[in-house]
Amino acid sequence: MMTLIRLFLAVALTGAAALHAGGELRFAIRSEPKTFHPAMVADENSDTIRYLTHGFLVRANRHTQELDPELAVSWKTSPDGRSIRFRLRTGVRFSDATPFTAEDVAHTLRALMDPELRSPVADSLRAGGRNLDVVAHSSHEVSVTFPKPMAGIESLFENVAILSARSPLKEKAVLGPFVLAEHVPGSYLLLKRNAHYWKKDKRGRALPYLDAVRVEIVQNRETELLKFRRNQLHFITNLEADHYSRLLAENPAWVKDTGPSLDVEMIWFNQVANAPIPAHKKTWFTSQAFRRAISMAINREDLCKVVYRGHARPAVGPFSAANRQWFNGSLKPHPFDVKAALKLLEQEGFQRKGEWLVDKTGQPVEFSIVTNSGSRNRERMAALVQQDLRAIGVRVNVVTLDFPSLIERISRNFNYEACLLGLVNVELDPNAQANVWLSSSSQHQWNPNQPTPATPWEAEIDRLMVAQATTMQQSKRKAHFDRVQEIVWQQAPFIYLINRNVLLAVSPELRNIAPSVLRPHVYWNVDSLELSGRTEVSRR
Amino acid sequence: MRTGAGMKGARRVIVVVLLILLGGAASGAFLYRVPYDQQNRESFGAPPSKEHPLGTDELGRDRLARLLHGSRISLLLATAAALLATAIAGVVGAAAGHFGGWCARAFQVLVDLFLSLPWLFLLIMLRAILPLNVSPVVSLAITFALLGCLGWAGSARVIAAGVQSMHRSDFMLQARALGCRPSRLLLHVIPNLRPLLLAQLCISIPLFLLSEANLGLLGLGVAEPMPSWGNLLRELENFHAVSVNPWVLAPAVLLVTVVGCFHILLSGKESHA
Numbered sequence: 001m002m003t004l005i006r007l008f009l010a011v012a013l014t015g016a017a018a019l020h021a022g023g024e025l026r027f028a029i030r031s032e033p034k035t036f037h038p039a040m041v042a043d044e045n046s047d048t049i050r051y052l053t054h055g056f057l058v059r060a061n062r063h064t065q066e067l068d069p070e071l072a073v074s075w076k077t078s079p080d081g082r083s084i085r086f087r088l089r090t091g092v093r094f095s096d097a098t099p100f101t102a103e104d105v106a107h108t109l110r111a112l113m114d115p116e117l118r119s120p121v122a123d124s125l126r127a128g129g130r131n132l133d134v135v136a137h138s139s140h141e142v143s144v145t146f147p148k149p150m151a152g153i154e155s156l157f158e159n160v161a162i163l164s165a166r167s168p169l170k171e172k173a174v175l176g177p178f179v180l181a182e183h184v185p186g187s188y189l190l191l192k193r194n195a196h197y198w199k200k201d202k203r204g205r206a207l208p209y210l211d212a213v214r215v216e217i218v219q220n221r222e223t224e225l226l227k228f229r230r231n232q233l234h235f236i237t238n239l240e241a242d243h244y245s246r247l248l249a250e251n252p253a254w255v256k257d258t259g260p261s262l263d264v265e266m267i268w269f270n271q272v273a274n275a276p277i278p279a280h281k282k283t284w285f286t287s288q289a290f291r292r293a294i295s296m297a298i299n300r301e302d303l304c305k306v307v308y309r310g311h312a313r314p315a316v317g318p319f320s321a322a323n324r325q326w327f328n329g330s331l332k333p334h335p336f337d338v339k340a341a342l343k344l345l346e347q348e349g350f351q352r353k354g355e356w357l358v359d360k361t362g363q364p365v366e367f368s369i370v371t372n373s374g375s376r377n378r379e380r381m382a383a384l385v386q387q388d389l390r391a392i393g394v395r396v397n398v399v400t401l402d403f404p405s406l407i408e409r410i411s412r413n414f415n416y417e418a419c420l421l422g423l424v425n426v427e428l429d430p431n432a433q434a435n436v437w438l439s440s441s442s443q444h445q446w447n448p449n450q451p452t453p454a455t456p457w458e459a460e461i462d463r464l465m466v467a468q469a470t471t472m473q474q475s476k477r478k479a480h481f482d483r484v485q486e487i488v489w490q491q492a493p494f495i496y497l498i499n500r501n502v503l504l505a506v507s508p509e510l511r512n513i514a515p516s517v518l519r520p521h522v523y524w525n526v527d528s529l530e531l532s533g534r535t536e537v538s539r540r
Numbered sequence: 541m542r543t544g545a546g547m548k549g550a551r552r553v554i555v556v557v558l559l560i561l562l563g564g565a566a567s568g569a570f571l572y573r574v575p576y577d578q579q580n581r582e583s584f585g586a587p588p589s590k591e592h593p594l595g596t597d598e599l600g601r602d603r604l605a606r607l608l609h610g611s612r613i614s615l616l617l618a619t620a621a622a623l624l625a626t627a628i629a630g631v632v633g634a635a636a637g638h639f640g641g642w643c644a645r646a647f648q649v650l651v652d653l654f655l656s657l658p659w660l661f662l663l664i665m666l667r668a669i670l671p672l673n674v675s676p677v678v679s680l681a682i683t684f685a686l687l688g689c690l691g692w693a694g695s696a697r698v699i700a701a702g703v704q705s706m707h708r709s710d711f712m713l714q715a716r717a718l719g720c721r722p723s724r725l726l727l728h729v730i731p732n733l734r735p736l737l738l739a740q741l742c743i744s745i746p747l748f749l750l751s752e753a754n755l756g757l758l759g760l761g762v763a764e765p766m767p768s769w770g771n772l773l774r775e776l777e778n779f780h781a782v783s784v785n786p787w788v789l790a791p792a793v794l795l796v797t798v799v800g801c802f803h804i805l806l807s808g809k810e811s812h813a
Contacts, residue, residue: 222778222779222780242780242781246780302581305581306579306581306584306598306600366673367673368673370672373758373759373760374758374759375759376759376774376777379764380598380599382764383599383764383765384579384581384599386764386765387577387579387765395675397672397673397674397675397676397679397763398764398765399672399679399763400759400763401667401668401760402664402668402760405664405665405668409672415672416672417672417673
């Protein structure tokens with residue numbers, strides 16, 4: 001009899017812990033979203049809320065890295081690459097039950113193009129400063145025409161959240177899986193299930209499975225970790241390596257290393273012609289041999305091992321291997337070779353004078369590297385680079401500055417010598433990096449806003465970037481961008497250091513997760529996520 | 541209630557502790573000849589061992605060597621900054637207290653201005669406009685010189701008040717009655733300011749130690765690879781590391797001990813007075 005009762009209890013408890021629809025998913029963001037208007041999103045936290053609440057025509061599948069149809073069931077681009085025609089999903093309704101039609105898509109795109117709105121989302125949709133044309137052919141067919149050919153035209157719509165043309169709620173009427181229900185500034189945002197969400201699972205059950213998502217605002221990483229360990233949060237993205245190791249020691253089931261991310265850390269030298277730095281230093285910084293020698297004197301494996309506790313990979317170029325479509329697999333990181341670095345420098349006229357290196361005019365080789373204060377990883381990397389470069393007789397002064405002062409120096413007065421910073425890659429397509437590579441761009445960090453390219457290789461990069469952006473053939477685009485990566489590897493305007501791995505902490509209660517190296521790493525398939533078991537029980 | 545003799549004994553103990561710490565900081569780096577900046581990348585974050593009595597930091601550098609060098613740097617330069625601040629405070633405060641009138645009013649405005657400045661932001665701002673390509677030693681000197689140049693106002697106000705009260709004392713009254721000129725009167729004032737200046741110096745040292753620690757914690761203090769108590773304290777940001785490796789608390793213990801000793805010493809002086 002006792003055995004039977006035990007068996008019954010065991011079955012009952014298993015049942016309680018099994019998968020069930022509903023529940024509240026909880027995770028944290030660092031600070032308040034700056035906007036809830038989907039057309040005005042420019043920061044990561046606002047993008048989180050947009051991702052969870054709004055509907056899009058297409059969306060990149062974080063697993064296959066291909067575009068998935070969402071509100072558009074299919075699309076067709078014109079042979080000249082100037083226009084795209086979407087066939088839209090029928091029977092879809094906004095969260096306030098207003099029907100979704102082609103007029104909503106047209107309304108959204110016209111609203112984005114409105115100069116009064118100053119939407120950052122619209123920048124990528126404006127070709128050569130001119131607006132696009134949008135025509136609703138029927139209630140479920142819409143075409144968009146650009147003033148000039150646009151490669152990868154369909155991926156431009158990945159960040160365009162569709163607004164309702166007719167709903168009195170305006171941008172608050174959404175097509176995504178959740179609706180913003182409550183916002184306590186500085187504390188949390190509560191998103192509730194959208195009863196009118198269009199997606200269903202394979203068995204015909206309405207998605208999302210979750211009842212709600214609570215997005216807490218937690219500035220401190222230690223607090224976030226504590227909340228996760230107390231089961232108050234279901235996952236943490238972008239864990240620090242130290243935190244990862246700590247959780248790994250406590251429970252290996254909590255942590256996941258999903259491999260190298262798209263983000264890259266790098267150093268660049270100031271090559272601005274009128275920068276207020278000594279002329280002999282400008283000569284070093286504009287020398288390809290000098291930049292390559294510095295790159296070869298840096299031990300990237302040590303950066304990965306010491307700073308990231310092994311959870312990083314030596315970086316090769318603007319994209320890591322995580323970008324399967326665009327990464328140039330024929331390139332390898334610059335080798336760590338002190339002798340070869342010294343040889344390159346000797347060929348350029350540098351020589352050792354005692355412990356230190358001097359240039360051909362006898363000037364000691366010394367420069368400063370600026371980085372932002374408060375980033376322990378960057379400060380550690382700078383200290384390691386400082387010691388590495390000492391081995392070739394180069395004296396490096398590491399200077400940490402508060403972020404506004406750093407931006408002032410690297411973007412406005414150019415009063416700096418070298419800078420160590422990171423580049424966050426959100427999108428896979430190289431068009432998203434055009435502002436970094438075009439010599440006329442203000443984001444061309446080593447020498448921005450050039451009226452004409454300062455060097456032949458920058459002119460060649462300009463040509464290739466324009467060619468890949470206007471070529472419709474994918475293989476040609478890939479060839480052009482592969483060549484860009486090769487030039488960047490040879491010339492080393494950016495000395496790429498590492499790609500850090502995406503480290504995650506995920507509660508075992510969270511099911512159907514498919515962690516991705518692309519952002520958002522965990523909740524990209526939020527409508528399929530499920531929770532099991534009771535969530536209030538502390539793990540410790 | 542503490543007796544006078546007991547207080548005197550406590551002060552002696554405090555002075556001895558401070559001297560030991562100062563002596564240790566001054567000589568330790570010479571006795572323990574391990575480079576503070578040598579990275580051992582195969583042994584980072586290592587626990588205490590025979591080779592590394594306090595273990596190694598996150599870059600594999602000997603923690604004891606960094607603590608000894610950092611203590612020397614922090615104590616020496618905080619004292620230098622306090623001397624600078626006290627010297628400025630002495631000159632400005634004595635002039636304002638002695639000459640009075642428009643000089644005292646201008647002084648009052650200047651002191652109010654300096655005391656109302658958000659010094660942390662001012663330090664960050666000044667540091668941001670300084671030249672970048674300076675060696676860590678120069679950067680260190682600049683950091684403490686800035687602290688000294690910005691931290692004199694409080695002391696100056698106390699000194700000015702001390703000089704004014706001195707002017708009302710009997711010996712000054714007698715000197716004036718005998719026809720002593722104001723410039724000659726100042727010669728009588730200055731030697732009598734010594735205890736006040738000494739007290740202000742003792743107040744300023746822990747203040748500058750804590751200021752440097754604040755800057756260091758923000759990553760805006762002494763530049764790599766130089767150690768100081770401020771940047772050594774950054775290891776405490778990782779709460780877990782503290783509980784697992786309690787020896788990372790060593791710089792915090794030293795900082796608290798030194799600052800505490802100075803405060804007890806000063807409170808002892810106040811009660812004695």
